[in-house]
Amino acid sequence: MIPIPAVNLRVSFRDPDGFVFRSGKRIYRCVYPHAAADLRAFLDSAFATAQMERGTLAGATFLHNAPGPELSAALPAGSAILEHRGITFPNFPYEWAPEMLQRAAALTLRLAEEALAEGFGLKDATPYNIMFEGPAPVFLDVLSFERRDPLDSTWRPYAQFVQTFLYPLLANQYLGLQLDEILLTHREGLDPARLRRLCSFWLSVRPPFLWLATIPAWISGLTENSSSDRYRARRAKDAGEARFLLQRVFARAERFLRRIPRRRRSEASRYMDSGHKYAAAELALKEEVVKKALAGSGAHSVLDIGCNTGHFSLLAARLGARVVAIDRDPAAVEELWNAAAERNADILPLVIDIARPPGAAGWANREHASFLERARGRFDCVLMLALVHHLIVNERVPLDSLFELIAELTVRLAVIEYIDPADAQFQRILRGRDALHRDLTAESFEAAAGRHFRIVDIHNVTPTRRIYTLEKAGH
Amino acid sequence: MYTEPGSGLFFLQVLAAALLTVGYRFRRAVSSILRNRRKNDSDPGS
Numbered sequence: 001m002i003p004i005p006a007v008n009l010r011v012s013f014r015d016p017d018g019f020v021f022r023s024g025k026r027i028y029r030c031v032y033p034h035a036a037a038d039l040r041a042f043l044d045s046a047f048a049t050a051q052m053e054r055g056t057l058a059g060a061t062f063l064h065n066a067p068g069p070e071l072s073a074a075l076p077a078g079s080a081i082l083e084h085r086g087i088t089f090p091n092f093p094y095e096w097a098p099e100m101l102q103r104a105a106a107l108t109l110r111l112a113e114e115a116l117a118e119g120f121g122l123k124d125a126t127p128y129n130i131m132f133e134g135p136a137p138v139f140l141d142v143l144s145f146e147r148r149d150p151l152d153s154t155w156r157p158y159a160q161f162v163q164t165f166l167y168p169l170l171a172n173q174y175l176g177l178q179l180d181e182i183l184l185t186h187r188e189g190l191d192p193a194r195l196r197r198l199c200s201f202w203l204s205v206r207p208p209f210l211w212l213a214t215i216p217a218w219i220s221g222l223t224e225n226s227s228s229d230r231y232r233a234r235r236a237k238d239a240g241e242a243r244f245l246l247q248r249v250f251a252r253a254e255r256f257l258r259r260i261p262r263r264r265r266s267e268a269s270r271y272m273d274s275g276h277k278y279a280a281a282e283l284a285l286k287e288e289v290v291k292k293a294l295a296g297s298g299a300h301s302v303l304d305i306g307c308n309t310g311h312f313s314l315l316a317a318r319l320g321a322r323v324v325a326i327d328r329d330p331a332a333v334e335e336l337w338n339a340a341a342e343r344n345a346d347i348l349p350l351v352i353d354i355a356r357p358p359g360a361a362g363w364a365n366r367e368h369a370s371f372l373e374r375a376r377g378r379f380d381c382v383l384m385l386a387l388v389h390h391l392i393v394n395e396r397v398p399l400d401s402l403f404e405l406i407a408e409l410t411v412r413l414a415v416i417e418y419i420d421p422a423d424a425q426f427q428r429i430l431r432g433r434d435a436l437h438r439d440l441t442a443e444s445f446e447a448a449a450g451r452h453f454r455i456v457d458i459h460n461v462t463p464t465r466r467i468y469t470l471e472k473a474g475h
Numbered sequence: 476m477y478t479e480p481g482s483g484l485f486f487l488q489v490l491a492a493a494l495l496t497v498g499y500r501f502r503r504a505v506s507s508i509l510r511n512r513r514k515n516d517s518d519p520g521s
Contacts, residue, residue, distance in 0.1 A: 153492055159484035192483050216483030223482045234489060236496070244499055245492045252491070 033078035058140040059085035093127035094183040095350040097334035104130045105165035113250045121148030125161035135340040153236040153245040164189035192217035299380035306387030310336030317345035328353035355395040381413040389419040399448035407452040414470040423464035
């Protein structure tokens with residue numbers, strides 16, 4: 001096994017053919033000598049070229065030399081080095097809405113099938129091969145493609161595809177599990193036996209669970225101690241037969257994927273349509289405030305915290321900003337993702353609760369950076385509209401701490417909506433715990449903001465709600 | 476990277492492939508027979 005260099009880099013290590021590392025803001029891939037020729041052939045293929053042009057496969061360029069003498073000395077002799085076009089805001093499957101995972105699954109199947117025609121196969125099928133650039137999935141791991149034996153009729157990653165894509169989607173739809181509940185702690189998704197145990201008897205004997213989970217779990221039990229010879233590749237009589245069989249595997253997987261129904265809307269995703277909404281004039285004023293802050297500052301990158309269905313994320317995107325929009329409600333995020341995809345808006349919606357954002361994960365907590373590490377200092381403007389009262393009441397976040405975090409996340413602006421305890425919505429979530437927020441006033445809010453920001457603008461949207469445009473101290 | 480093939484799901488894939496192979500080869504055999512018959516019919520002198 002070729003050792004990973006002992007250089008202080010963020011590296012991936014699972015692929016026997018190479019690893020990814022970051023140097024500064026740039027992303028590189030080191031490809032070991034035994035895999036370099038095949039990767040070159042793959043990247044030169046018409047399939048790869050077309051996918052890179054479409055933006056569904058991560059752009060990659062071979063470099064003549066390693067970037068820098070220290071790296072050159074550290075990397076294995078004879079390795080090839082690629083530079084990848086990075087994803088603007090790295091994101092992980094446990095942060096996606098269910099339809100985003102479904103879309104990533106569809107992309108995986110499509111690439112696996114289309115690569116066959118040029119003699120390549122996909123050797124692994126995990127959602128960690130993919131990240132979203134705005135609303136569009138991009139397949140990053142070019143080393144997942146390999147030259148395939150034309151007579152090999154088995155798609156070895158089929159089980160990985162089912163366990164990391166289909167099972168989490170089924171568990172989400174039928175059992176109410178959120179994707180982060182599965183994928184954050186189980187990199188390889190669910191196994192058939194576990195999914196079967198989570199189902200009721202009647203669910204486990206109905207399609208799709210019967211074919212996808214119950215029977216495989218039963219067979220796994222029977223074949224537990226079987227010889228590894230069972231997992232050898234099955235060779236077809238000729239290439240046409242092998243391709244036919246593989247296409248049937250992909251078609252079957254696509255059918256299972258298509259038949260997973262979409263979730264119903266949640267209370268949160270109906271917020272903008274419900275009685276909690278603002279009167280038309282109030283909403284228009286709120287929109288004007290946000291537009292003025294963004295257009296006036298020329299903000300290029302916006303973080304919309306508590307975005308709900310993304311009314312203001314879409315507005316920011318229309319003004320030319322790249323938006324990362326987060327909300328803890330998957331249905332709301334899903335609705336925003338659909339809207340962004342439809343309008344080709346540069347919005348990356350993620351299911352993240354700002355009160356407990358995902359931490360660093362993976363081996364030694366170094367494989368996947370925490371949300372806050374990825375977000376700090378990345379955004380020209382942070383929006384926090386109709387959210388602060390939830391954090392204050394339900395999470396008891398101190399105001400100072402709230403503004404400290406916002407100041408870490410933005411490099412310049414913040415647009416924050418203050419909601420007074422007298423507000424009906426505040427009272428609704430307070431549920432009689434008035435004593436807890438006796439000290440919360442506009443003055444205390446402004447004092448806390450003033451320790452990190454300069455108040456640029458204040459607008460009263462309603463008698464109990466006002467929007468503050470804040471600029472970071474030092475600007 | 477390669478991944479553990481998942482015994483139950485792998486076995487079902489292999490089983491499905493075996494059944495599909497029978498159908499595929501049968502269809503190809505039938506197509507071949509029909510093609511030859513059409514060829515013979517259109518060229519009765521041979």
